[in-house]
Amino acid sequence: MRERMPVLPYxxxxxxxxxxxxxxxxxxxxxxxxxxxxxxxxxWANDNVDASPGFTCSVSVIxxxxxxxxxxxxxxxxxxxxxxxxxVGHGYVTVNRTVCKKxxxxxxxxxxxxxxxxxxxxxxxFRGWSHSCGxxxxxxxxxxxxxxxxxxxxxVATFS
Numbered sequence: 001m002r003e004r005m006p007v008l009p010y011x012x013x014x015x016x017x018x019x020x021x022x023x024x025x026x027x028x029x030x031x032x033x034x035x036x037x038x039x040x041x042x043x044w045a046n047d048n049v050d051a052s053p054g055f056t057c058s059v060s061v062i063x064x065x066x067x068x069x070x071x072x073x074x075x076x077x078x079x080x081x082x083x084x085x086x087x088v089g090h091g092y093v094t095v096n097r098t099v100c101k102k103x104x105x106x107x108x109x110x111x112x113x114x115x116x117x118x119x120x121x122x123x124x125x126f127r128g129w130s131h132s133c134g135x136x137x138x139x140x141x142x143x144x145x146x147x148x149x150x151x152x153x154x155x156v157a158t159f160s
Contacts, residue, residue, distance in 0.1 A: 008045035014049075015040055016033065017041075029041050033052075041053075082105050083105070083108055083153045084154045085103070087156075088157070089124065089127070090159050091126060091159035093116055093117065093118050093157045096108075096114060096115055111143055113143055114141065114143070116133060118139075118140075119138075124159050126157070127160050129157055131156065
């Protein structure tokens with residue numbers, strides 16, 4: 001159901017703010033606010049305006065399961081992918097700026113570009129990645145999808 005705004009005097013500045021419910025994130029505006037790229041849509045009350053915010057689920061399966069009876073949550077149970085990173089040896093990894101020192105499980109929206117960077121401790125060496133990354137370059141990029149069997153990406157970074 002659309003909420004109707006009150007009639008405002010001609011020329012009044014108006015700001016609409018999209019506020020997602022728990023477990024959802026703002027995606028984009030449609031209608032007269034489609035050109036706005038933020039959660040705010042600003043316009044002047046000069047005519048009838050049709051604007052609707054769009055939302056998508058952003059919760060991890062772990063957080064969604066206890067709320068499975070709430071409307072919408074079941075629809076988004078598998079829209080996120082929990083990517084796990086294991087660090088073996090002396091160093092750490094960043095995953096899209098999140099620091100992982102031993103074992104991290106991080107939820108990402110399906111299709112998100114993950115950028116992993118390996119940082120060896122002083123006088124130590126980065127040896128390489130396994131699984132979704134592969135190779136021994138200190139930076140790895142891939143998209144958060146499950147593998148062909150429904151398992152989320154699992155990466156091991158090895159340092160010596």
